[in-house]
Amino acid sequence: MHNKNKLVTLVLTFLFIESAYSTSMSSGSVDRSVIPTQSTLSQYNAKQLVANKTRSISAVKKHVPVESTQTVATRKNTAAIKQLSATASKRSTQTTHASAVVRQEPKKMKLARLEPANTGIQVLAADTVSIRNRLRRIARQRNQYRAAEKALILGKRIEYGLLISKLKDYPLYPYLVSKDYSSRLKSLSHTKLKSFLKLHGTTIPGVRLRFSWVRLLARQQRWNKIIAIYRPTTSRQQRCLYNKALYKTNKKRQAFSNMKKVWLTHRRLPAACKFIIARWHASGRLTAPLVWSRVELMLAKKRSRNILTLKQFLPSSKRHWLITWHNIQRRPIKIANKKLLSSKLPIARRILAYGLKRLARSQPQDAALFWRRNVKKNTFNAYQAAQINRQIGMTYAYRGKYESLKWLSKVPEKYASDKLKAWRVRVALAHKKWPKVLFWINKLKSKDYKSFRWTYWRARALEATGKKAQAHKLFQRVAKDRSFEGFLAADRIRVPYSFQSRTLHYTKSQLLLTESKPGILRAREFYFLGSIRAARREWYYTIRKFKELDLRRAAVIAHRWHWHDRAILTLGKSRYRDDLRVRFPLKHKSMVTKRSKDLQIEPAWAMAVIRRESAFQVSARSGVGARGLMQLMPRTARYVARKLKIKMRTAHLKRPALNIRLGVSYLKYQLDRFSGHPVLATAAYNAGPHRVTKWLKQRGPRAADIWVETIPYHETREYTRNIMAYIAIYERRMGLKLNRLKHRLKPISVRAIANTGINF
Incomplete structure (x- = not known):
């Protein structure tokens, strides 16, 4: 450990000297006061170790698990060496722009320091002060942001220009610039747009601006430019424009291979897709099976109103099947169609299977009778037959009929969904068939079988069948959980409820580290400006990529702002469920x-x-x-x-x-x-x-x-x-x-x- 401390000292010395040298080169003179002495660095390391020890003792008092002082110090030094080595490598390749940043703040050194084992990274006091100062500056900039936004809306370009120049470090600066650029896209230089997207392309305003630019370029038929600036997106309109650009630049194979994912949706495709879909269809790659797959998606999502629009993509000899399918969707009883029943074509089987399932939702007796009398089982594949049996059984189950088990039992295990397996248990429960309850619980997936929910019902079944000792052990296990079944189990064995309330504790410095993240700052500003919808959107967009530690901290931050719905949502995305103060606020x-x-x-x-x-x-x-x-x-x-x-x-x-x-x-x-x-x-x-x-x-x-x-x-x-x-x-x-x-x-x-x- 002594050798590692020496190595840390050497690396720190090198970085201080390198920073001072960079500064002196820019100013023309060497400031030796910024070069640390050996004693200064030793004092710094000693303070670090004392601070770590103090935090460890404090953490123990709060019942937080921590590592020993020696382990923390060793891990801290190892992490510091890695970080400082990376910093040294990065500094050696800095650009002129980066050097300008160093010139502005030559005496600031940002070093990471380790928190106790449960909380992650903590910033030095200098960084904490810097973040707090920035938050105060941001608060002062809000009125300027409002004024700049108003000036932009009213078209006061000179006033807007003066105000926006003072907001370059304001979190919502990208939103203002994006709104400005979008309003004058045609006259704006591509260099400005590229520079903005390089810095802010992954933010919400950046994504929106790129979309607007792609649409403009499509109108201008600048296909190569679209290919150059396009980034993968979920927007089907943008994807279609990109594929159109590929087609127009003779990359047809790539364009057509991309279209399958765009096509398979239950939603109506945007008008921008018409061109590329027409060319895809003309090439013969938009086949009838792809059309039938999309019809099934639309019917599953109850979007049947638009399925007849797909008729144009089918050969004339197959269009009558689409009309038959549409009619059966409206009136399932029309499956009693001789032509449909006698046909051996795969599409006829798909339509008939759909019709039987749809009939079973409202009239399970008729569907069951039709299934037994009029349909030859060998005309369906195993999956289709399983789905028909499943639907008849599920409808009976929803209506509380015990005969549903007969139908649900016919579904092979490889086609049985988790939902179906759970309903087998529920049907047996509803009719108090306790041996059957145990039998079907044993058929659940391992994860579900071990869950507190089904363990409770296993205990109930064992208790009802006279195995009270086994039931008591299971109730004891479930009673440790804070849930509906946990509380019921506690009532069964007459023990106190287990609330497991453990509040998350973070220092102000730790929370500031997460609060200073760009996305959180943008959400924070929208929230304090009263733009709640925009704030929620920005918050959700930001926390998608958060890891466990940042999710917990972000939840605590939102709770402190009294933004309870975001706090509950964010902690719900983490693996931590025991902070009842955050999860169950007392507002109103x-x-x-x-x-x-x-x-x-x-x-x-x-x-x-x-x-x-x-x-x-x-x-x-x-x-x-x-x-x-x-x-x-x-x-x-x-x-x-x-x-x-x-x-x-x-x-x-x-x-x-x-x-x-x-x-x-x-x-x-x-x-x-x-x-x-x-x-x-x-x-x-x-x-x-x-x-x-x-x-x-x-x-x-x-x-x-x-x-x-x-x-x-x-x-x-x-x-x-x-x-x-x-x-x-x-x-x-x-x-x-x-x-x-x-x-x-x-x-x-x-x-x-x-x-x-x-x-x-």
Whole structure:
């Protein structure tokens, strides 16, 4: 270790001298004051070791695992040697531009120092001060950014030019420049565009500017230029323009080979693709099998409206099959077509298999009868037959029919999806066939078999079959998990709930290291400027490439900004789940508590619904139009508002106070409708009371945990499980008395349908 310290000292000396020499060459004189002495470097190393030891002791107090002082010092020195060697190599090849940067800050030296084993890299105090100073400067630049943006919109070029020159180090500078360049692309020199894209090409504004430039070049028919500036993208329009450019420059084979991935989509292709698709089709490479594959993709995603537009790419002799397919999609009963049944062509088999599966979704009895009487099994391949059996069985399973197991059992294991395997277990559970439950759990994948979820059900089955000792051991294992099944297992064996709450602790310097990343800075500025949508987009774009340590830090940073939805999302992408402070924030606690107590429902329940519905994002809007903190549909919100004699507009659902008032009232209505059963009320809040009523009639009386696990809708099933677990977590977070899950999960029966006069 002594030799390594000597080597570090030598490398540090070399870098200081090299830096001073570079500075002196630019200024004409040598400043010897910047060259460190041997004693200075020894003092620096000694301070490093003392600081590491202090941090290690502090980490132990916080129950954080750390390495020994000697191990940390050794690892630190090894990392420092590697980094300093790389720095020396980099400096030896610096350009004139880089030298100019050194001239501006000759006395600054940025060295990395190791954190304790659990936290990664920590910057020196000089770097921390530098970052903090930059953040203060950024805060002062916000008003200048607003003024520059306004000047650009109003066309005040001189004012904009003066302002933009002061914002070159501002995080949102690329957005302003991209907006400016996009507005005058035709007159802008290619050199300026290339320079901008070289620096900012991978940022959101850079990607947008490149797209605009590609479209302009396509209009100008500058195909070689498009090939030169194109970068791989998910944009089908850009990909088509690039392939068109390849075609126009006599690289047809490459263009046509690229088109297969563009073609196979359920979405409508942009107009820019027409040219290259027409040439691809004319070349004979756009074959009928490719057309049929795209038809299947479109039908699977319920985009059947556009499938007839693909008729032009089929030979005239095959177009009638596309029309037949479209008709069967609209009316599945039309599979009773003699021509279709008698044909031995592969496409006829595909259409017939699709029709049978579609018929099975709504009329499984008719599909099963048709499958037995009218179809010769040897005309289908093994996969098609498995898919038909699967669909008939799944529809029966959703309806609570035990005969579904007969159909699901016919599916060979190699064609059985994870979803199908889970439903075999659920059907056996619904009918309390405990030996079958154990049999089908054993058929699950190893990962699922060992999961806490299915371990709980294995324990339930063992308990029901008299093997209580084995069941108790499994319940003990599951009870250590913070989840719906974990809490249920704890209730079974009467032990305390395991919340496993461990807060992430980082120093200000550690958080500054992540906060100073360019993408996080851009998201931060948009957030503090009030451009929340742009902030969310930039944040998501940035954290995609984050590793575990940065994800955890970014989550803590967002939490400190009170940007709770991003904090929850970011920590959810990491492998760490135990910081309940970040994952279950207490925003709007007082408002929720007041409204809940007024209506005599549990405040923790309302908080759990907000956490699951919107993650505390006030402007949240779902794909079906639900809005606000408690994700109310506008129609439902208006109905509840009328009951409460409140005047409102849809836009008002973004207001936390109104959304919470209406959402809590709606929860209360569902609770009253289903005789005070929180499980049924929770499922009704998500799926609608009419569906819950239908499921109750189909299934009859059963234990509440079995009822939850056999909810037909995946979204509602997971939603109900999560809400029930979140209630217990929020009771702990809010300092409320813990009401164990078994008290909420009373047995469910058809009698739970009460007060049907309430109609939503």
